Amino acid sequence: xxxxxxxxxxxxxxxxxxxxxxxxVPWRRAVVMRLVAMAALLGSxxxxxxxxxxxxxxxxxxxxxxxxxLVSPATASRVIGVGYKRDAFAVETTGxxxxxxxxxGSEGARPFERALSLHVSLHRSxxxxxxxxxxxxxxxxxxxxxxxxxxPAPGVGxxxxxxxxxxxINYIIVVDNLNVKMTFSGRDMDAVGxxxxxxxxxxxxxxxxxxxxxxRNLEVG
Numbered sequence: 001x002x003x004x005x006x007x008x009x010x011x012x013x014x015x016x017x018x019x020x021x022x023x024x025v026p027w028r029r030a031v032v033m034r035l036v037a038m039a040a041l042l043g044s045x046x047x048x049x050x051x052x053x054x055x056x057x058x059x060x061x062x063x064x065x066x067x068x069x070l071v072s073p074a075t076a077s078r079v080i081g082v083g084y085k086r087d088a089f090a091v092e093t094t095g096x097x098x099x100x101x102x103x104x105g106s107e108g109a110r111p112f113e114r115a116l117s118l119h120v121s122l123h124r125s126x127x128x129x130x131x132x133x134x135x136x137x138x139x140x141x142x143x144x145x146x147x148x149x150x151x152p153a154p155g156v157g158x159x160x161x162x163x164x165x166x167x168x169i170n171y172i173i174v175v176d177n178l179n180v181k182m183t184f185s186g187r188d189m190d191a192v193g194x195x196x197x198x199x200x201x202x203x204x205x206x207x208x209x210x211x212x213x214x215x216r217n218l219e220v221g
Contacts, residue, residue, distance in 0.1 A: 067097040071116070076099050079209060081101030083101065097118050098117040110189050115184070116210060119181040146170070157215045171183075173214065186203060
């Protein structure tokens with residue numbers, strides 16, 4: 001927790017989930033600040049729930065999965081880039097993993113940057129609400145409050161929505177009592193040295209591949 005305490009001076013007061021909807025990179029600083037806020041509030045949130053009481057016996061996921069393992073190194077290298085940098089953080093019922101690739105040394109037209117981030121929330125069942133229902137409620141809340149337009153994500157999962165507006169592809173996926181927020185973005189350097197967003201079709205295809213792998217790993221895990 002010493003690392004957490006060092007970062008507290010930079011905390012912001014925005015809602016941690018709404019902040020995810022409007023900020024994609026750099027992920028490490030933004031998400032760590034959100035997780036610090038969550039950790040600070042954890043005790044009071046838990047105390048506030050004791051009247052209902054936790055009832056996790058029927059929850060499929062009793063703890064957070066190893067978030068970085070939801071995307072294989074082979075997929076990350078193919079979609080993000082060989083030599084990507086990975087970062088992760090988790091505390092109690094929320095955590096994240098990010099993969100970033102940047103080519104700062106090459107010349108000419110090239111893939112310049114790819115970034116993938118996962119933010120996972122674990123919802124525990126209570127006597128009046130299941131963990132799965134809590135994860136679905138979060139999906140509804142986030143997709144409603146998002147600045148981008150979310151719609152169905154066919155082929156990913158029964159409870160998955162996707163937004164292709166803006167400079168990134170965003171998914172919100174529910175698997176049992178887990179809620180997964182995924183963001184993928186990329187930029188290329190063109191022949192005249194200008195940074196441009198990768199084509200939407202390419203971004204949609206790459207993010208779809210990753211989203212399907214995440215769901216598959218969660219379903220068999």
